[in-house]
Amino acid sequence: MKPVKVGLLGLGTVGTGVVRIVEGHQEDLRSQVGSPIVIEKVLVQNKDKARSISIDASKLTEDVADIIYNPDIDVVVEVMGGIEHTKQHILEALSRGKHVVTANKDLMALHGQEILAKAAENRCDVFYEASVAGGIPIIRTLIEGFSSDRITKIMGIVNGTTNYILTKMSQEGASYLDVLKEAQQLGYAEADPTSDVEGLDAARKMTILARLGFRAEFALEDVSVQGISGVSKEDILYAKRLGYEVKLLGIAERSDDQIAVSVQPTMVKQSHPIASVNGVFNAVYVHGEAVGETMFYGAGAGELPTATSIVADLVAVVKNLKIGVNGLQDVASYKETKLKTDEQISSKYFLLLHVDDKAGVLARITQVFAEYEVSLESVLQQPNPHNPEAEIIVITHDANKAAMNKVLQAFDSLEVIRKVKSIYRVEG
Amino acid sequence: MKPVKVGLLGLGTVGTGVVRIVEGHQEDLRSQVGSPIVIEKVLVQNKDKARSISIDASKLTEDVADIIYNPDIDVVVEVMGGIEHTKQHILEALSRGKHVVTANKDLMALHGQEILAKAAENRCDVFYEASVAGGIPIIRTLIEGFSSDRITKIMGIVNGTTNYILTKMSQEGASYLDVLKEAQQLGYAEADPTSDVEGLDAARKMTILARLGFRAEFALEDVSVQGISGVSKEDILYAKRLGYEVKLLGIAERSDDQIAVSVQPTMVKQSHPIASVNGVFNAVYVHGEAVGETMFYGAGAGELPTATSIVADLVAVVKNLKIGVNGLQDVASYKETKLKTDEQISSKYFLLLHVDDKAGVLARITQVFAEYEVSLESVLQQPNPHNPEAEIIVITHDANKAAMNKVLQAFDSLEVIRKVKSIYRVEG
Incomplete structure (x- = not known):
């Protein structure tokens, strides 16, 4: 089989990880998919910038058209972030028959349904395992592992920044603002931490998980969101004294085909498996009618963990290419959502x-x-x-x-x- | 699409769970795969035995030929256990083009390679998610979720009986023999507990995980095995005092393409995520070069958790039937194993x-x-x-x-x- 050619949109932390894994694991990948995987073109903002990996200068481009209109490219891997522009690029690529792997939770939470519809129309794959809980293959698990079950509850620690802050507050009795400042210095929190600490990032990820877990349409604006900026060290002390930890939990619940999704600081009993997920780690707890309690734990972000999920998606695209079934695997019809009322x-x-x-x-x-x-x-x-x-x-x-x-x-x-x-x- | 017809070999605990899920979730399953899934025939030892589910008497048979030679049956689900006879039934079914879903760890550990070869030869699927850690989709995770990574270590609590016994010994300071007796009364341990307590059951499961995780041939007899019958309550006390728990861990390790797999009682630091997996729960900890630490937690056995995995496999077979790609997905070549020496x-x-x-x-x-x-x-x-x-x-x-x-x-x-x-x- 001829080489599969990949166009990479973005060469930041995660993009660099993708290059490292594709090049470093070339032999293992080829033995799995039967053909070489080649990074053909990489979209960057500035071709002349110094980089931590060596990459052939002729592969770099500052023009997205070199990738999305490039007939040689089979798969577009999107790790540039952003919403409206990025969406246009992805829709263009799909309409030209290119498969897409993306780590973009914002895009999938807001425009997932449109993108997936465009993919189906063009018989293309769109995979997005890396968009939620970086290194944890939770999206596959919800789609395939629990395809036979009826999931009733998903609880996630899906934001590493806030879990780092709450863990530090709990372990050191420190205040929210002191730990936030430290997290910013360590690079665990952004200079403008709003999206993380106010729960918006977690809400986007929970939107994606709720859709997949409940096989239902679900919109980001229907998530009720509260962040951690109001959590005091006294609250955490009280919680611990009563046998609880305070965690920013995304909670998606279903009963009688009615759904509620929320993100809020939650007191979790210390004996619950999710209570001991600390630091920047992520975990997703899933309760199914038949399977009962399960939990999936791992790195939520980072260059290589996130790149692992992206390249696993790439392997899935290439396996589908090999047997000619791209865009055919998702035959599930999605139910319309009824939201729970406050009474429910x-x-x-x-x-x-x-x-x-x-x-x-x-x-x-x-x-x-x-x-x-x-x-x-x-x-x-x-x-x-x-x-x-x-x-x-x-x-x-x-x-x-x-x-x-x-x-x-x-x-x-x-x-x-x-x-x-x-x-x-x-x-x- | 016409109904997909299933022949079920065995109607014990897990078989009953399969019937419950296939019948109870019929509508959800149909919306996912586009066609009804029908349990057509069930092999039982005694047709007249009273059962906890109502099942049409005409579906029951005491003759395996009614299933494996039945031209109407598309998929054989094997939950009867046993090794040599069962292997013959499965090979017969495969040679007649029937796909196979099995929960049989003994069979897959001992004869997995022969069965998978026969399946490939006949373009049939053989899926066996339920054979390891019942409700945890760990086999899918190793094959697909981590396809891009190089796994260096797998540690599993993959036997619920021994984990129940060690948890009770740890929590109550009780002796091995007292807790074993109690576990037998509660039905958590067999009358002859040898296979569980001497680590043989765990060794079979670790053989399967090592093959998949390292993409390498690996034989059961190369697992070094020690059970828990020599663990004293004093050992557990010492462990706890030093900050450890004693767990029966299966450990599969790889470095420089050399592999070692063992099962033994192990002192695990209390801060390690696998140390707090208690009771009959199972967990598999996976370390990958790129992804780092991950862990997957859930029920290891039981009627419905195990049946969840079996029916998820059934859904995968039916999706493949729909797009015509059964038996085509596993293109990985497996490496020959070099075993680590004691020096390594x-x-x-x-x-x-x-x-x-x-x-x-x-x-x-x-x-x-x-x-x-x-x-x-x-x-x-x-x-x-x-x-x-x-x-x-x-x-x-x-x-x-x-x-x-x-x-x-x-x-x-x-x-x-x-x-x-x-x-x-x-x-x-």
Whole structure:
């Protein structure tokens, strides 16, 4: 079989990793797919920039047309990022019969359905394993490994930056801002960390996982998102004292064909397997009706882990080329989504209340919970040594979100409550 | 597309699960593969036996010929177990163009290469995801997810019975025999537990994983195997005190294209992700040159988790049928194996020695280690309150197996050592 020619869009960290793996593992790859895989052209911003890998200068181009309109190129690997322009490039490539491998979660979360439709129309493959949880083959696992099961819940630690920050806060008792600054210095957080710390990056990845896991259409704007910038070191201390860790969890749930997807800091019981996923590692926990509990753990980002997933996708494209079945494997029809209402979204909650330190306060508060039929798992009242007010910690039994919202509204007008200091979803 | 017809060999626990999932998820399956999947015939030992599922009596047969020679049947699902007879049935089915899904680790470990060759010859699929770690799609992950990487190490907790026993011993300080008896009463261990507790079951599974992970031929008899019947509650206590758990680990390692596979009770550092895999759960830890550390966790056995993997394989067969590519996907050539010599197998070791309680003993012992160039990470000497002898605990740095064997030989003739009480490989 003649060599398979790849056009690479982007030569940043991940692009460099792709070149390293394709060139370094050439013999292993050829023994698997029966033909050489050649990086034919690489789109860069500046051809003259110094690089950490040696690459033939004639392969570099600053013009995307040299790749997407190049008749020699079989597969386009997109690792340049960006949304609107990149989408146009990918659609152009597909309409010229080129297969696409992308690591672009933003693009797939926002325009995945359009891109996949264009691919099917042109009998092309589009694979995107690297877009979620870099080194963990979770997309394959959802599509193939659990094809026979009905997945009811996916919980993911899918953002390494926030998991690094929360792990450091938990292990060192440090504050959010101090750890963020350190993470920026180490290169684990961007100069503008908004997309990570406010949960947007995680929301995009959860959109992709929810679509695949539930085989349902699902839009990014339907994810309810809350980031970690409000997590205090005191919250983490309380959590640990009660046997929990605070994690930024993406949670996608389905019951009776209704779906809810959210991203929020969550208290996770320390005995739950996802509670001990630390540092920049990612993990995706999947619960299926038949298979029960499973979890997949690994590096979420980084040059080589992400490139591993991209090149595995490339191998899949080439295997399909060999047997002539590109663009034919996904025959699943996707269901239309019904979103869960707040009445249908149920979980436990942790609340930390600052209240007047006087008789009858607890009775007033528990009465409010009872009124909205939120039952309580545990209640702890203690004086606060630094304040004239007392602290009350409540962990509820499963309660629906609508009822909890009503409880919080009622607390607003309850003068014995000075402040609802913290509220967290609880899992495990 | 016309219905795909399945012949099921065996209707025990897992077979029952397959019927439940195929029938219960009929609509979901049809939306994925585009045609109904029908269980056409089921081989049972006794047609008149009472069963926990209702199944049309006309589908049951006591004659395997009704399935393997039945021209209506497209796919044979084998969940009856057994080796020689079962192999003949499967080879017959393949030579008649029937695809095969099997959960039979014994068969695949011993005769996998012959069966896969027969399948290729007849352009048939043989899938066996359920043969290792029931509900965890680890076989797909090794073949596809890490196709681009060079896997250097696979460590697996792949036997639920032994992990249940070791977890109970660790959590309750109970003895091996007491927990084994309890596991037998609960149905977690067989009346004759040899295959599980002596590591044979794990060895078969590791043979399959090593072949796939290293893309190399590898024979069951080349696995070095030690079971858990010699693990004492004292060993587990010492391990915990030093920050380790004792797990029955299958370890497959490769470097410079040389391979070693072993199964043995191993002390695993508590901070290692595999150390907290408890009870009947399974996990497979995979280290790749590029991807780094990953781990896959889930149920290792049970009716529905195992059936999930079998039906996922069935879905893969039917998707291949639809696009006409059965038997074409595995184009990898397998390397011949070179086994590591004892000089090339390296790990840390834990030793517990009972020694004479007198001056100069420690010097004599450390001299032996030095002589064979085994360097020590930590040494702890303490009096034993129950004995006139003292105890010495040693943890070595990485040492090769040949050197350690020489150390143990030298200890044999060292009269100050009364007994080498325990020796464990150490990981993490």
